Amino acid sequence: MIRIALLPLLLVAIPAFGQERPMMITSDTPEYCEQLQARVAQFGFGDPDVQRLVTEGKRMCDHGEIRGGIARMRRALMMQLKQGRRQQMPPWPDLPPRRRR
Amino acid sequence: MADSLKFRPFFRSASVKLAAVYGVLFAISAVALVLFLLWSTTNLVDEQVEAAINADAQGLLERWNEGGMPSLVLTLKERVAENVDDDAIYFLADAEEARITGNLDAWPAKVIFPNIFYDMAVTRGQVVSHAAVRRFNLPGGFLLLVGRDVRGPQQLKRLLPGTLIWCAVLMTVLGLAGGLVMRNLFRRMVADVSATAEAISRGELGHRVRRSGRGDEFDRMAEAINTMLDRIARLMDGVRQVSNSIAHDLRTPITRARARLEDAAYHAQGEPELRAAVERAVADLDGVTAVFQALMRIAEIEAGSRRSAFAEIDLGPLLADLAELYGALAEEQGLTLRLDVPDTLPAFGDRDLVQQAVANLLDNAIKFSPQGTQIRLSAYVSDRKIRISVADQGPGIPEADRERAAERFFRGEQARSTPGSGLGLALVQAVATLHDGALLLEDARPGLRATLSLPAVPPARMEPASSARDALAMGAVAQEPIV
Numbered sequence: 001m002i003r004i005a006l007l008p009l010l011l012v013a014i015p016a017f018g019q020e021r022p023m024m025i026t027s028d029t030p031e032y033c034e035q036l037q038a039r040v041a042q043f044g045f046g047d048p049d050v051q052r053l054v055t056e057g058k059r060m061c062d063h064g065e066i067r068g069g070i071a072r073m074r075r076a077l078m079m080q081l082k083q084g085r086r087q088q089m090p091p092w093p094d095l096p097p098r099r100r101r
Numbered sequence: 102m103a104d105s106l107k108f109r110p111f112f113r114s115a116s117v118k119l120a121a122v123y124g125v126l127f128a129i130s131a132v133a134l135v136l137f138l139l140w141s142t143t144n145l146v147d148e149q150v151e152a153a154i155n156a157d158a159q160g161l162l163e164r165w166n167e168g169g170m171p172s173l174v175l176t177l178k179e180r181v182a183e184n185v186d187d188d189a190i191y192f193l194a195d196a197e198e199a200r201i202t203g204n205l206d207a208w209p210a211k212v213i214f215p216n217i218f219y220d221m222a223v224t225r226g227q228v229v230s231h232a233a234v235r236r237f238n239l240p241g242g243f244l245l246l247v248g249r250d251v252r253g254p255q256q257l258k259r260l261l262p263g264t265l266i267w268c269a270v271l272m273t274v275l276g277l278a279g280g281l282v283m284r285n286l287f288r289r290m291v292a293d294v295s296a297t298a299e300a301i302s303r304g305e306l307g308h309r310v311r312r313s314g315r316g317d318e319f320d321r322m323a324e325a326i327n328t329m330l331d332r333i334a335r336l337m338d339g340v341r342q343v344s345n346s347i348a349h350d351l352r353t354p355i356t357r358a359r360a361r362l363e364d365a366a367y368h369a370q371g372e373p374e375l376r377a378a379v380e381r382a383v384a385d386l387d388g389v390t391a392v393f394q395a396l397m398r399i400a401e402i403e404a405g406s407r408r409s410a411f412a413e414i415d416l417g418p419l420l421a422d423l424a425e426l427y428g429a430l431a432e433e434q435g436l437t438l439r440l441d442v443p444d445t446l447p448a449f450g451d452r453d454l455v456q457q458a459v460a461n462l463l464d465n466a467i468k469f470s471p472q473g474t475q476i477r478l479s480a481y482v483s484d485r486k487i488r489i490s491v492a493d494q495g496p497g498i499p500e501a502d503r504e505r506a507a508e509r510f511f512r513g514e515q516a517r518s519t520p521g522s523g524l525g526l527a528l529v530q531a532v533a534t535l536h537d538g539a540l541l542l543e544d545a546r547p548g549l550r551a552t553l554s555l556p557a558v559p560p561a562r563m564e565p566a567s568s569a570r571d572a573l574a575m576g577a578v579a580q581e582p583i584v
Contacts, residue, residue: 036182
């Protein structure tokens, strides 16, 4: 009787047990946002559009809108690269220390 | 039980079955189309993702070959940084699957074999998504994982079945509606045809199928049915008219014969007088028999059974012989018969019938021509037709009567005083129709020109045929004209 009562629990547990653990994408984190900001800063903010995108991106990352913030940082970086700065590209900055969330 | 009996005729209806078949076929087609769209779209999306991963990996492997590990690491960082679409996944690990660089937190345990695309769950912030990834083994035991976030394609794949199922449902409903429309059209058309058939079977012969005026297939069918009914009505009128004519035309000679016999029976003074009366009655009855024979011959020709006896014939000698035969008769009547016919005139048909038809035309011309006038028998080829023409200078046929002149027993006002049964031109018409030809009656100013058209045979096909003269010699021709 107890076994029968536990059967629904077992049925629920089996798929949960079989499910894989989702892998985490690390380029959606506040740390990566900071890393991208540091990367853009390496080229300097000569272009006002780049400056604006970086400012927006930083504000969004600080407010928890990480993916939006990272998207703006990436667009700022792409604008810099389109302006022909890939040749003068410095090495990637070191990652800032990982923050505990 | 009563309900099932009530619905049974509904399901037996051909229009309901037609609508059902139409609806089911439409539904099957819709479902098949939807399944094909789903399959092809899903395949296309998967192929695009796999192609993107392969192209990406190809570029990375080239960087590895050019600059080794440092170059590959730098390229991976750049690609992650420049990935504006935010869908690229990279992971570079050593032989122990320990992270060197990339944007995954660890090597996924399930990705064991290269050359296989794995589907795995990934988290972006708090959101769980899906990715397609592939493993590449690098020299030195290093491992490279390249993937794409397939959240967009996954959403498309999730949305597609629902959307397409709704499309299929909509198409099925439209199909059923179309089936119902077809059923109603079918029922309306069949109901009209059925009502017409019932009305005609009740004796309302003037009833016809209604036309919608749209000029569609139903209209064409209605026209065909109505044309058929008109033709049947004309034939029935013809039969009625012929029956009346037979009764009318045969009553006179039979009554005359009866009166002569009765008169002889009561008043004959001797055997010679009695014998003469009987002979006159026999002559009258022979005339009746001749009419029946002519009718039977026309019926035989119209039945088309003589078409099997068609052969290639030369009308040139045949017409010359007829001119010789009727020339003597014309001369007796004080007429001149002129012949204008080429030596050779190949045709395809029944020699005896053509001969009889032309003989009828010549006999009519001789009968109605005033003394001292000329009759002209001519023949020529035009538009792949042989046109045999008999023109006289008699009173002709009024235009109003010409259309009916070839009907059985038709006799114009001017013909009433001359002997004849009114079957001569009917036979010519029957012969023309049998040969896919035509009989044309025209005003010859003065007189009548009757032209019989028959299909010509090209001279190359013409085989040497015995002339009508030979046939006459063998006694095969010389049929009495029907007048």
